[in-house]
Amino acid sequence: MEPVIQLKDVRKVYRMGSEKITALNGINLEFEAEKIYCLLGTSGSGKSTLLNLIAGLEKPSAGAIIFKNQRIDKMDEKRLALFRQQNIGFVFQSYNLLPALTALENVTLPLIFRQVRPKERKRRAAEMLAAVGLKDRLKHKPSQMSGGQQQRVSIARAFINKPSIVFADEPTGNLDTKTTYEMMNLITGMARENRQTLIIVTHDLEISAYAHKIIKMRDGCIEKIEDNNPIFNKEDNVNE
Amino acid sequence: MSIADIVAMAIKNLFKHKVRTFLTVLGVLIGTTSIISMMSLGLGIAKTQADSIASMGDLTVIRIYKPWNGGGSDDKSKPKMDDAAWETFKKYDGLSGVTPMLSVSLKSVSGKFQQYLNFYGVDMSQMEAVGYAPKEGRLPNGDDKNGVLCGYDVAFNYYNPSDRNWWNNREWWSPWSGTPDTRTPVIDIFNDKIQVSVDDSFGDKNPIRNSSKNPPKPITIIPTGLLDYSYTGDNNSVYIDLDLAIKLSNDKQKWNNATWTPSGGTGAKRRQNSGGYDQFLLKFKDMKYVIPALADLKSQGYDANSMAESMQELQKQSQMIQIILGALGSVSLFVAAIGISNTMIMSVYERTREIGIMKVIGASISDIKRLFLLEAAMIGVFGGCFGLGLSFLAAALVNKYGASQMLNVIGSYGPRSQEVKIAIMPIWLCVFAVGFAAAVGLISGYFPARRAMKLSALTAIKTE
Numbered sequence: 001m002e003p004v005i006q007l008k009d010v011r012k013v014y015r016m017g018s019e020k021i022t023a024l025n026g027i028n029l030e031f032e033a034e035k036i037y038c039l040l041g042t043s044g045s046g047k048s049t050l051l052n053l054i055a056g057l058e059k060p061s062a063g064a065i066i067f068k069n070q071r072i073d074k075m076d077e078k079r080l081a082l083f084r085q086q087n088i089g090f091v092f093q094s095y096n097l098l099p100a101l102t103a104l105e106n107v108t109l110p111l112i113f114r115q116v117r118p119k120e121r122k123r124r125a126a127e128m129l130a131a132v133g134l135k136d137r138l139k140h141k142p143s144q145m146s147g148g149q150q151q152r153v154s155i156a157r158a159f160i161n162k163p164s165i166v167f168a169d170e171p172t173g174n175l176d177t178k179t180t181y182e183m184m185n186l187i188t189g190m191a192r193e194n195r196q197t198l199i200i201v202t203h204d205l206e207i208s209a210y211a212h213k214i215i216k217m218r219d220g221c222i223e224k225i226e227d228n229n230p231i232f233n234k235e236d237n238v239n240e
Numbered sequence: 241m242s243i244a245d246i247v248a249m250a251i252k253n254l255f256k257h258k259v260r261t262f263l264t265v266l267g268v269l270i271g272t273t274s275i276i277s278m279m280s281l282g283l284g285i286a287k288t289q290a291d292s293i294a295s296m297g298d299l300t301v302i303r304i305y306k307p308w309n310g311g312g313s314d315d316k317s318k319p320k321m322d323d324a325a326w327e328t329f330k331k332y333d334g335l336s337g338v339t340p341m342l343s344v345s346l347k348s349v350s351g352k353f354q355q356y357l358n359f360y361g362v363d364m365s366q367m368e369a370v371g372y373a374p375k376e377g378r379l380p381n382g383d384d385k386n387g388v389l390c391g392y393d394v395a396f397n398y399y400n401p402s403d404r405n406w407w408n409n410r411e412w413w414s415p416w417s418g419t420p421d422t423r424t425p426v427i428d429i430f431n432d433k434i435q436v437s438v439d440d441s442f443g444d445k446n447p448i449r450n451s452s453k454n455p456p457k458p459i460t461i462i463p464t465g466l467l468d469y470s471y472t473g474d475n476n477s478v479y480i481d482l483d484l485a486i487k488l489s490n491d492k493q494k495w496n497n498a499t500w501t502p503s504g505g506t507g508a509k510r511r512q513n514s515g516g517y518d519q520f521l522l523k524f525k526d527m528k529y530v531i532p533a534l535a536d537l538k539s540q541g542y543d544a545n546s547m548a549e550s551m552q553e554l555q556k557q558s559q560m561i562q563i564i565l566g567a568l569g570s571v572s573l574f575v576a577a578i579g580i581s582n583t584m585i586m587s588v589y590e591r592t593r594e595i596g597i598m599k600v601i602g603a604s605i606s607d608i609k610r611l612f613l614l615e616a617a618m619i620g621v622f623g624g625c626f627g628l629g630l631s632f633l634a635a636a637l638v639n640k641y642g643a644s645q646m647l648n649v650i651g652s653y654g655p656r657s658q659e660v661k662i663a664i665m666p667i668w669l670c671v672f673a674v675g676f677a678a679a680v681g682l683i684s685g686y687f688p689a690r691r692a693m694k695l696s697a698l699t700a701i702k703t704e
Contacts, residue, residue, distance in 0.1 A: 078606070082604065084600065085602030096597045097597075109601055112245050113241055113607060158601075
């Protein structure tokens, strides 16, 4: 199958004063469509940097990042914005919802940027929030919701545009175990349902169980790529 | 993002920080108010001065006077005021009418009343074109034998020479007083018979003549129209046909020469009518034609005058006043602009994270830029609109309470009968002020907006 994203010899070097820190050192990777990937590594292993590069949030120091025959690393800000708008969804560890907006408005935002009509986007956002189990929280502001609920809003926002790739950067870092499983079930379930590529960045081995492929990273290099038979609905039996 | 969405979001953001928005808008409000008030004051002063000039005479008129030669012989260096000159005057651009004026002073008698009147011989066909419109009756035309146009005061100035108290009993009125004219005319010019003669003793009971000759027969004039009061013209004058004036002038000359004995010795001789005219009256379609024509006439040596000249001088002056007032007013708007910039920069700092999130989930950089620019422009527009309202209030107050004192300060002259407005707010000033405030907002918001636009999404998101 044709890969959705290809990384060819990608390097990323940060300059900290006079010191150079190599965050990524010659990464070669291919991500196939409709598969779930897990970037596993300790902090400082370069996994977040890699994700930022693929999402076009940062530029590589060397190498090429190709998304469906387009060089992401060569795009200017305008095209990157369009690229993210059309192809990418984001779930963050810290949810990153806009505090002044309600759940519904937060989920609507990506549609606003894509100039979807108000009626249509309201309907779709409400549907999406219902799908993540927040049917009765539409008018709530982030401050009025629990961490799990906020992350659900963030998931709804990431998926509402039906992007071809969804990034999840430590999506469960701030959540308890029970909620972690709920979130992971939700994210992976949605990715499967919409036949999307899901790239999860985590340091949590348990979460990697959801992935088709586990990419282990260490010191800016790929240590190992493991194939995995992904689990689907993992139930939390710790508390039961 | 669609425009409607950007507008909605901008309004939401402004309302999120009510106090800050209010204070910034207040700054713009004060700035706009001060600039509008100053400009409307400047316009008002200019208008008042222009009005007072205009009330004193028609701005589109040039008067050319015969050079005064001190009673001596005609100055050869001065151009002649004759028919040839008349022809050249007709060629000026934008001319709507021209007439020569030949003045002759004649004794006029109506019943037992009499007075000396200034008769101006004019080209009657041009009277309307040079701006003479009777307030009563009509202009004389070719069919009227001895038809004349009377000045405003003519009917009031007849007196009975045998009435010793006529001067004391005379009624007085000045248009400058602003009160309506309540005098009763001494004669009814349209119905009473009015005769004029070149003979100064005409109508006297015991005419004293040092000539045995009989004076020419008096003629009867028929007024067809009465002029309104003129602030510049001679109100005790009568306008007659040019040919009649020439004839009367010649008759008077002959009669005077026949009756007059030189007192300054044999060398002194009564001024001969050199065939020239005393005045030319040129009226133009617009003031813009007046200035070049005036300059041309002066370069030829004519003694030409126009109110437009003083008007031009005055315009320069009031333009200067307006610029100074405008500059004073704009200082506070400039301060307000800095306020907007400050508010927007604060806003960008505060919303760094928000901007980052928006970028990551698909906002384009132009969306972000537009959002910030619009917020800044809105502050400008709100401030501008409220400032406009306040300015209207201020203008109304100034006009109601401060106008007459102000007029004294700026030294305006002219009749005070009409209502004076010291602050004028034309539509263009309102539109300009709000537009200017919006522009100030946009400009002050530009750099903050660029800053927001250039924020790296990644660093923005990491900011807590």
